[in-house]
Amino acid sequence: DAGVIQSPRHEVTEMGQEVTLRCKPISGHNSLFWYRQTMMRGLELLIYFNNNVPIDDSGMPEDRFSAKMPNASFSTLKIQPSEPRDSAVYFCASSPWTDLAKNIQYFGAGTRLSVL
Amino acid sequence: AQSVAQPEDQVKVAEGNPLTVKCTYSVSGNPYLFWYVQYPNRGLQFLLKYITGDNLVKGSYGFEAEFNKSQTSFHLKKPSALVSDSALYFCAVRVPNYGGSQGNLIFGKGTKLSVKP
Numbered sequence: 001d002a003g004v005i006q007s008p009r010h011e012v013t014e015m016g017q018e019v020t021l022r023c024k025p026i027s028g029h030n031s032l033f034w035y036r037q038t039m040m041r042g043l044e045l046l047i048y049f050n051n052n053v054p055i056d057d058s059g060m061p062e063d064r065f066s067a068k069m070p071n072a073s074f075s076t077l078k079i080q081p082s083e084p085r086d087s088a089v090y091f092c093a094s095s096p097w098t099d100l101a102k103n104i105q106y107f108g109a110g111t112r113l114s115v116l
Numbered sequence: 117a118q119s120v121a122q123p124e125d126q127v128k129v130a131e132g133n134p135l136t137v138k139c140t141y142s143v144s145g146n147p148y149l150f151w152y153v154q155y156p157n158r159g160l161q162f163l164l165k166y167i168t169g170d171n172l173v174k175g176s177y178g179f180e181a182e183f184n185k186s187q188t189s190f191h192l193k194k195p196s197a198l199v200s201d202s203a204l205y206f207c208a209v210r211v212p213n214y215g216g217s218q219g220n221l222i223f224g225k226g227t228k229l230s231v232k233p
Contacts, residue, residue: 004159033221043160043206044224056220091159104150105221107159 005106006092012114018080021111024073025094033105034067034077035091042093049075082115089113120209121210122224129197132233137192137227139207147209149190150221151181154204163205177201184191197231204228 005024013019025032033048047057052069060067064083069075079086089112093105119142129135141147148167152160164175171183181192192205207224 043223045220048220093159104165105160107152107161109157109159114137 001015004092004094004106006090006108006111008111009109010114012111013082015083017115018078019082019086019113020116021077021092021113022092023069023075023077023092025075025092025108027073029094029096029106030072031095031103032069032075033093033095034075035093037089037091037110038087046077070080078115082113084115087113087115104105118209118222120207120222120224122205122207122227124227125225126228126230126231128232131199132196135194135197135201135229137205137207137229139190139224140191141188141190141209142209143209149181149183150208150210151175151179151190151192151218152206152208152223154206154226156203160206163192197229199231199233202229202231 004026007022011019031048031050034046035043036046037043044059046059047067048055049069052072064081065079067075067077077090089110091107091110093107095103095105121140123138125156150165151163152159153163163179164173164181166173166183172180174180179192179194181190183190190207204226206226208221210221
């Protein structure tokens with residue numbers, strides 16, 4: 001398996017622009033997570049899905065952020081409009097659904113976002 | 117509130133020496149504890165986990181961790197460090213049925229491990 005695939009790896013954009021980050025989870029995994037990593041705040045969970053349904057989006061910072069999972073093999077995280085403080089590395093992770101509490105998560109390589 | 121603390125931002129050791137990366141947690145209920153490692157420009161990789169049973173857990177790359185309930189700690193250890201172990205290490209905790217968000221992992225801020233030749 002190729003693992004969790006994220007695209008793009010790097011994204012540079014200007015303030016006010018829309019940004020879309022993409023994630024393909026490991027085949028057969030039913031849970032998908034979006035994280036944001038910054039020096040100041042460390043690793044933060046933004047949202048996670050089980051069977052394509054958002055379960056916990058309490059980490060989504062504000063209405064500018066939205067995430068979708070239209071099917072089991074694809075998810076997007078969108079920021080509109082983007083701001084410089086959104087600059088971070090965004091990770092997607094997936095996990096098997098069975099006994100989610102005990103299961104490990106498999107991370108993608110991340111998307112490094114820079115908003116100028 | 118559920119939380120995880122990694123008290124050291126950075127740990128430096130010489131190659132061949134033992135290493136310890138500290139982690140303490142604060143949760144209500146029985147925790148599930150994890151260690152992940154992040155190499156430069158990569159995503160996190162699972163190292164080991166404690167769910168139940170033996171307090172000493174062995175994981176990948178020769179790492180192990182000891183669960184200590186009385187001290188609420190889950191320190192990561194390795195008897196002999198390698199230069200290639202240099203990376204960012206994250207402790208994480210998950211509490212079953214915590215607020216219904218059973219899948220939610222709470223991460224520490226990470227500890228940078230530097231192993232010098």
